[in-house]
Each structure stands twice: as C-alpha cells, then as structure tokens.
Amino acid sequence: MNREFQRLAREHGGRIYTFALHALRSHEDAEDVTQEVLVRMWRHRENVEPARMHAWVMRVARNLVIDVSRRRRKRAAIFAEGADVEMLAVETPAGPAPAHSAERHELRSALETMVSELDEPYRSIVIMREIQDRSYNEIAEAMEIPLGTVKVYLHRARRRLRERVRKELGNDLG
Amino acid sequence: MTLDDAATCAWVRERVEDYVDAPDGGLSPLERAAIARHSAGCAACRAEVDTARALLQELRAMPEYAVPESVIATAQAALAEPRAVIRLLPVRTPSRAVRWAPAALAAAAVVLLVVTARWSGPVATEPSALADARVERATRETMLALSYVSHYTRMTGEIVAAEIMEKRVIGTVEKAIDRGVIDRALAPPLRRAMRNSDFVETNPARERS
Numbered sequence: 001m002n003r004e005f006q007r008l009a010r011e012h013g014g015r016i017y018t019f020a021l022h023a024l025r026s027h028e029d030a031e032d033v034t035q036e037v038l039v040r041m042w043r044h045r046e047n048v049e050p051a052r053m054h055a056w057v058m059r060v061a062r063n064l065v066i067d068v069s070r071r072r073r074k075r076a077a078i079f080a081e082g083a084d085v086e087m088l089a090v091e092t093p094a095g096p097a098p099a100h101s102a103e104r105h106e107l108r109s110a111l112e113t114m115v116s117e118l119d120e121p122y123r124s125i126v127i128m129r130e131i132q133d134r135s136y137n138e139i140a141e142a143m144e145i146p147l148g149t150v151k152v153y154l155h156r157a158r159r160r161l162r163e164r165v166r167k168e169l170g171n172d173l174g
Numbered sequence: 175m176t177l178d179d180a181a182t183c184a185w186v187r188e189r190v191e192d193y194v195d196a197p198d199g200g201l202s203p204l205e206r207a208a209i210a211r212h213s214a215g216c217a218a219c220r221a222e223v224d225t226a227r228a229l230l231q232e233l234r235a236m237p238e239y240a241v242p243e244s245v246i247a248t249a250q251a252a253l254a255e256p257r258a259v260i261r262l263l264p265v266r267t268p269s270r271a272v273r274w275a276p277a278a279l280a281a282a283a284v285v286l287l288v289v290t291a292r293w294s295g296p297v298a299t300e301p302s303a304l305a306d307a308r309v310e311r312a313t314r315e316t317m318l319a320l321s322y323v324s325h326y327t328r329m330t331g332e333i334v335a336a337e338i339m340e341k342r343v344i345g346t347v348e349k350a351i352d353r354g355v356i357d358r359a360l361a362p363p364l365r366r367a368m369r370n371s372d373f374v375e376t377n378p379a380r381e382r383s
Contacts, residue, residue: 002250005246005249005250005253006246006250009241009245009246009249009250010241010246013240013241013245013246014238014239014240014241015238016241017239017240017241017242017245018237018238018239021239022236031242031244031245034241034245034249035245035248035249035252038245038246038249039249039252039253042249042253043253074344107232108232108236111229111232111233111236112236115233126233130230130233130234130236131233131234131236131238132238133234155191155192158191158226158229158230159190159191161229161233162190162191162222162225162226162229165225165229166221166222166225171221171224171225173225173228173229173232
C-alpha cells in the first residue's frame with residue numbers, strides 16, 4: 001500500500017494543497033483538508049475511474065474547503081467577542097529568484113486575501129483556472145456545473161476582483 | 175462626457191476581462207479594435223484595462239505548492255489505523271444512537287449548567303465572590319461535560335463530524351443562552367470553554383496521527 005499510496009498522494013496532493021491554501025490562507029487548514037482528501041481518495045480509489053480521479057479529488061477538496069469556510073463563519077458568529085479565525089499570511093515559498101520588493105509582496109498578499117475572500121463558486125473557479133491553470137472542462141467536471149456556467153462565473157469573478165482591486169489598491173497594481 | 179461616451183465606457187468595461195485574456199478572449203477582431211481605440215482616448219477605461227491585465231498576470235504568477243511530506247505521512251498513518259470506531263460499537267448503534275449521542279451529552283451539559291446556575295439564585299443578588307465561585311464551578315462542570323463530548327468524538331471518528339458537533343452542541347448551548355435557560359452571566363466563560371475545547375475542530379485523522 002505504501003508505495004502506491006505515496007505515488008497517488010504526490011500526484012494529487014500538490015494540487016489539493018495549493019487549492020486549499022489559496023482558498024483558506026492557513027497552512028494548518030490546508031494540511032488538514034489535503035490529508036482528509038488523500039485518505040478518502042485511497043479508500044474510494046476503486047470506485048473512481050482513473051481518468052476522473054483528478055476531478056474527483058478536486059470536488060472532495062472543494063467540498064471540504066467550503067465546510068472549513070462555513071465553520072469559520074459560524075465560529076466567527078458564535079465567538080464574536082474575540083478573534084477566532086487566524087488568517088495567516090501565506091509565505092511565498094523560497095524560490096530561486098525572490099526579486100519581489102516588500103511593496104510587491106504586500107500587493108501579492110493583498111491580492112491573495114481578495115481571492116480567498118471571494119464568494120463561492122467564484123473563489124474556486126479563480127483558483128482552479130487562473131492559479132492552477134486547469135482547463136474549463138476539468139473545472140466543470142470538478143464542480144459539476146456546465147462548461148458555459150464555468151465561463152460565466154469566471155467572468156464575474158475576474159470582474160469582482162478587478163473592481164475590488166480598483167477600490168482598495170487604486171492604480172497600485174496596474 | 176456625453177451619453178454616447180458613457181454608453182461606450184460601459185460597453186468597454188463589460189468586456190475588459192475578455193479583452194485582456196489571451197489569445198482573443200472570445201472577442202471578435204472588430205470588438206478588440208473598438209476597445210483599443212476607445213481606451214486609447216479614455217483614461218478611465220485605460221486604467222480599467224491596465225488593472226485587469228495586471229490582475230491576470232499576478233493571479234497567473236501565484237505559486238503552486240508541493241504537498242508537504244508530513245501530510246502524506248499523516249494520511250498514511252491514518253489509513254494504517256483500523257477504522258476501529260465503528261467496530262468498537264455494537265453493530266446496531268452507529269446511525270441514530272451515535273449521531274444523537276453528542277446532542278444528549280450537550281443536553282446533559284446544559285442541564286448541569288442550569289442546575290448549577292439555579293442552585294443558589296440569581297447572580298445579581300449574590301455577593302460577587304459567591305457569584306464568581308458559582309460561575310467558576312459551572313465552567314468547570316461544563317468543561318468536564320465537554321471533555322466527554324470531545325472524547326466521544328474521538329472514539330467515533332468520522333461518524334460524528336465536526337459539523338454535527340457544532341450544530342448540536344454549540345447550537346444547543348447557544349439556544350439555551352438565548353432563551354435564558356442558561357444564565358447570561360455564564361455565557362462568556364461557557365463560550366470560552368467551547369472555544370478552547372478541541373471538539374469544535376475535531377479532525378479524526380489528525381488526532382489519530
């Protein structure tokens with residue numbers, strides 16, 4: 001089981017983790033989601049066609065991300081007296097050429113927050129399409145919505161982001 | 175700005191995202207030319223186009239991550255554990271009994287609170303030291319009850335999901351506070367106790383690791 005599980009985990013894990021991290025902006029939550037998806041993937045692997053496994057894991061990941069977001073909102077309402085949700089700054093991974101200035105880093109961070117604060121389904125679509133470069137077909141399958149709907153949602157999501165960027169960052173970005 | 179200008183600006187802004195999306199964003203050459211012509215002479219629309227273009231570039235440059243090895247290891251460890259939860263329970267109990275057990279425990283916690291809270295009369299009439307002692311005791315009792323709930327969650331693993339726990343436990347307690355069944359003076363320590371209790375965010379797989 002070990003080797004096969006690790007192969008599958010490496011094949012799908014990065015995609016799940018990236019999606020969850022951009023959506024939730026918390027390493028801990030992203031790790032929890034990824035771990036849970038990997039466990040479910042292994043348990044259900046025989047019931048899912050290999051060709052559809054990518055879409056299946058993304059669907060499960062998205063559902064879990066939505067659950068975490070919902071729980072955060074509930075907790076925020078219940079424990080309104082104090083800070084309950086820690087939105088951690090996601091560190092940019094050490095890359096070969098970190099040429100970003102501090103200002104640029106701040107802009108990137110602000111943008112990442114805006115993405116994570118988009119409503120569903122816009123958040124998932126922006127992450128899958130723009131950050132993870134998934135095809136419209138893959139997104140449609142993962143989200144169980146028609147292809148045309150993916151395009152409409154993506155258009156709205158980009159527009160919402162642009163309007164928020166213009167409002168909060170002015171000309172800093174473009 | 176004339177009405178025509180305003181209409182053109184609106185038309186352009188409706189298509190900004192498509193315009194900056196490579197290769198043609200679904201726009202016809204005619205539409206693209208019209209947007210280019212308009213934004214060359216309209217600073218506001220040009221700013222929108224620039225923002226949309228920069229936004230898209232930034233989004234597409236955002237990092238993708240590798241899955242941490244620790245996550246793979248923890249998931250593997252979770253899978254190696256037998257799904258003992260269900261087997262530990264009598265075969266006929268899982269569905270209804272297990273689902274409602276947390277609610278029963280939460281109800282017990284509430285009853286405990288009510289009994290403790292009502293035992294010595296309303297807080298307002300008590301000397302503050304006595305009221306403090308009562309709040310402290312109720313909090314302690316609640317923590318104890320909640321620790322049972324937490325333990326039960328761990329035992330039952332995936333059957334009692336955090337979602338159920340939240341709806342039935344936190345929900346029950348919150349309703350009791352709203353309706354005045356639990357003295358409002360007890361609400362802050364009780365909420366703190368719930369917040370600090372790991373049942374709120376139980377992740378069975380993680381706990382097993």
